[in-house]
Amino acid sequence: MTTIQSIVLTLLACFLGITAFVVTQSLLDSKENTTSRRDDIVVECKATVDGWIFRKQGPDGVLHSDDDPISRNLLLLPQHSTVQLQMTSDDYLFRLSQKELNLNTIAVPNHQITTMIDTGKPGLYDLESQPMCGTPFFHGNDQPQIIVTED
Numbered sequence: 001m002t003t004i005q006s007i008v009l010t011l012l013a014c015f016l017g018i019t020a021f022v023v024t025q026s027l028l029d030s031k032e033n034t035t036s037r038r039d040d041i042v043v044e045c046k047a048t049v050d051g052w053i054f055r056k057q058g059p060d061g062v063l064h065s066d067d068d069p070i071s072r073n074l075l076l077l078p079q080h081s082t083v084q085l086q087m088t089s090d091d092y093l094f095r096l097s098q099k100e101l102n103l104n105t106i107a108v109p110n111h112q113i114t115t116m117i118d119t120g121k122p123g124l125y126d127l128e129s130q131p132m133c134g135t136p137f138f139h140g141n142d143q144p145q146i147i148v149t150e151d
Contacts, residue, residue, distance in 0.1 A: 040116075041083045043075065047094035047107040052129065052144040073144040077119050079151060087113040093132035098125050101146065106132070119148045 042063050044055040054075040058067030063086075069076075077083055087096070089107035097104045105115040127144040 041077065041081050042086065043077075043083060044086045044088070045075075045096070045107065047087075047089040047092070047096070047129070047131075049091055051142050052096075052127075054144075073142050075144070075146045077146060077148050079119055079122050079148050081119045083117050083119060085115050085117060087115065095128075095130045095132060096144070097128045098146070101125055103127070119146075122148050122150045 042057045044053075044063060046053045046055070051073045053070065053072055055063065055068050055070045056075070057063045058065060058069060060067055085103075085105065087105055087107040088111065089109045091109060093109070094107040095105075096107065101117045101119065103115070103117050105113060107113070125146040125148065127146060129144055
């Protein structure tokens with residue numbers, strides 16, 4: 001085995017090990033945080049190569065009905081609310097985090113991971129989105145945001 005092959009295999013093993021750790025940790029964290037109440041806001045968060053698609057339940061309170069607001073890379077939420085985020089992905093593993101909202105989760109293709117956040121004071125919160133495929137330069141540069149609005 002050449003030195004270059006050895007380096008490539010080492011890097012691949014490191015990447016796979018880190019990915020497995022992050023996925024396991026996020027799954028464990030999300031299972032601890034999945035109890036929801038009737039008055040929670042439910043949002044489907046779908047990661048794609050081009051960014052994030054947010055689908056929030058509409059006035060009828062049912063997700064995936066005709067009155068659901070859908071947006072790309074921008075999620076509007078009322079202040080002091082409990083929000084259930086249903087994370088999924090179309091293609092790759094994505095990490096989504098935001099320190100002030102205590103958000104640190106992942107989106108996995110063909111799986112739903114549910115995590116809860118509580119919105120605090122009104123403001124603009126920049127989310128950090130990272131694809132975990134090893135090629136972040138193939139993905140859109142627009143980072144998603146949450147705007148927490150006043151009541």
